[in-house]
Amino acid sequence: MKQTLKFGRIAGIPVGVHWSALVIMVLLAQSLVVGVLPASVPDLPWTVAWLLGVGGAALFLLSLFAHEAAHALVARGFGIRVERLTLWLLGGVAEFRDEPPSARADFLVAIAGPLTSFAAGVGFGTVALLVSGLDGPPAVVATAGWLAMINLVVAVFNLLPGAPLDGGRVLRAALWWWRGDRTRAALTATRTGRWLGIALLFAGLAELLVFGALSGIWLGLLGWFVLAAAIAEGVTARTRAILDDTPVRAVMRTGAVCGEPGQSVESFVPVAAGSRQRWFPLCDDAGHPTGMVGLTALVDVPATARAATTLQQVAGPATRVDAGQAVATVVLPGPTRSAVVVDDGRLVGVLSSDDIARAVEVARLHAPAGDRAR
Template sequence: MFGSSIKIGRIFGIPIGVHYTWFIVFILITGILGSNYFPSEFPRWSGFQTWGVAILTSLLFFASVLAHELGHSLVAKRYDIGVKSITLFVFGGVAQIAKDPPRPKVEALIALAGPLVSLTIGGIFLGIYFAASDRNDSIAGLAYYLGSINIMVATFNMIPGFPLDGGRVFRAIVWAVKGNFVSATRFATTVGRGVGYLFIFIGVIRAFWYNDLSSGLWIAFIGWFLENAASQSYAQVAIRQALEGIYVREVMSRDTSFIFKRIDLQTLIDSYINFSGKRFFLVGEAEKWEGVLSLQDIRKVSREKRRETRVADVMVPVGKVATVKQSDELLKAIEIMDNADVNQVPVLDGERVVGVLSRENIVRLLRSRAELKAGA
C-alpha cells in the first residue's frame, strides 16, 4: 500500500514518508475547516485569516499524527526493535515495526505510547486555548480544534479492535494470559474484524436511514479498512509461525553460476535473460565474487545505452550487498531482506557464496506446505 510514498526526511534515524492519499485528505480537511468550521465559529474573520488558520491547523494536525507514530517508534527502539519507516496516509499514520515484540509487556508499552502522546498534545493545545481565548481568537480557534481532535484520535485508537492501538493492548493482555502469541493474535483479530463489521453496519445505517451519506460512507470505509487490516495482520503472523524453525540452507537455491563483470548488458539480456528468465546474478568467480546484478539494476539503464554499459558499471559491489548465512534462521534472513529492500540475497558459508535466497523460494515453500496441509 505504501509503495507510492514520498520520502520527506528522517527523525531519530527513522525514514518519514507521505503517501499520495495524504494529500487528498489534507485538502479535504483544509477545505472543511476553511469553508465550514472556522467560518461558522468565527464569522468575523477575513478570508485570508480563515484559510491561513485552516492550512496551519491541518499541518499541525498531521504533525500531531506524526508525533503519535514517533511515540510508538521510540518505545520500540528502546527495546531494540527496529523501525523501518513512518508513513502518513489517508487514515493518519503507520509506523512499520521490523519485528513483533518479544513479550506482552513490550507490546502493551509500544501500543500505549501513541495514544499517550496524542493525549499529551491534546492537553497542551487545550491549555493554550484557555490561555488565549480572551486574547487571540486565531490561536484559540486553532488550539481548540487541535486539542479536541488529538483527544479524539487517542480515544479512537484505544478501541479494542486489532490492529488499532487498543487492539494491540488487548492482544498483549490475551498473550499474557494464554502464553501464546499466535493464539492471542487470532483472538484479537476476530475481535478486530468484529469491530470493523460494526463500523460498516453503523456507517450504512447512518448513510441510508439518517440520510447522512458522506459521514456514513466514511464510517463504513473505516470499518472496511479495519476489517481488512486485521485479516492481513493475522496472515502475516501466521506466515511467521509457518516459517519458524526453518533455516536458509533448507530453502535456498544452490545455483552459484557467475557472470563476468566486463560483458555488456545487452549481451547478457540476449544470450541469457531472455531464455532463462533469471532475475538475479552473482558477478565474479566462485572463489572471488565481486558483486550482484538484478533486473532492477538493468532497468535503470535506458535501452539505447545497454550495449555500451557493462555489468561492472551498474552492479552492486560486495561491500554494499546484503547477505545471509546458510545457518541463519529463515525469519532472520527475511528481516535482513526487508531492511535492505531486496528480493534476493547471496548465501554465504564463511566468505564463499554457496547459494541464493529469494522471496520466490520462500513463497514456493509456503505454497507447498499449504497444499500438503490441505490434502492431509
C-alpha cells in the first residue's frame, strides 16, 4: 500500500500512513468527544474533550503501529524481509517480501500482533484503574478505559480464524504443522477468510438496514476487505504452488525498449510508435531505472510542447522487483500492472501481469494431469 506520509524507519523498516488513516482518526476522536467522554463527565469543557479525543485517537493509532511493528520485528528475526508498515482506513498493514520459512515462524509472526494489542489493552486498563484509585480526573479514566477496550477488541477480532486476519495466519500455521503442506494450509485459511468476509458483510448490511445503525457501514467495509484480501491470497497461494520458487529472472522479458530521463518526448515518440510496448522504463547512464512512462502520457503532451518536454517530466514511479525474487511473491500495483526488474540496482528486464499469467499457464501445461486438476 502506498504511503501518503512517511514518518521514517523503525529498525530499518519504512513507516508511514495512507491518507485514509486521517479519516479513522477523526472518527475515533469524534466517538470519544461525542459518546464516551460526555457519558462519564457531562460537564467537561469542549476544549478539554477535544484534546483528550485527539490524544486518545493518536494513542490508538500508535498502538496499531505497535501491533504491526510486532509482526515485522518477529518476521525480521526469522529472516523475512519487510517492505513497509502502513496505517490506513481499516487498520495497519505489514508488507512482507518473503514467506515464513516454517510453520513455527508463521505462527509466531502471526500471534505477535494480537499479543501486542492485548498487552496494550491491559496496560491502558491498568492506567485507568490506577488513575481512578488515586481519584484522578474522570475524563482521563474514561479515555484510558476506552483505549483498553478498543485494543482488546482489536486483539480478539484479529484472532478470528480466516485469512488475511492474524487468526487466519495462526490457522494456516497449525494446518501447515499438522499436514506438512503449506499450500493446502494456505488455501484452507483463505476459504475460511472468504466465508468470514461474507458473514461480516451481511452482518454489516443487516445492522444498517434492519437496525439503522451506522456502525454497520464499518462492519460491512471490514467484511469487504476480508473477502477481497482472502480471494487475493488464494490466488497467490495457487500461483506459488504452480510456480514453486521460480525466480523473476526466469519469467521476465529482456530487451525492453527504454528511454532516457532527459530525452525529449519528440525524439522518443518514433521509438515508442515502433514498439509493441505500452509502458517504457526510463534509465540513467548507469542503468538504474528512474521511472516508467506510458503511451497515454506521451499522447497527452501537445505536439508543440514535445520538443521542450522531457520523458522524466511525464513519467511516473516504477515498481521495482529483484531478479532473484520468487514470482509468486510479486505484487504489481497501479495502472501499469508491470515492474522493472533489477539486479544489483541495474535494469535487467521488465515483468508484467501477462508474463506471470503466461508462466502459470506454461507450468500447468507441463504438469501431470492430476496436478493440473488440483
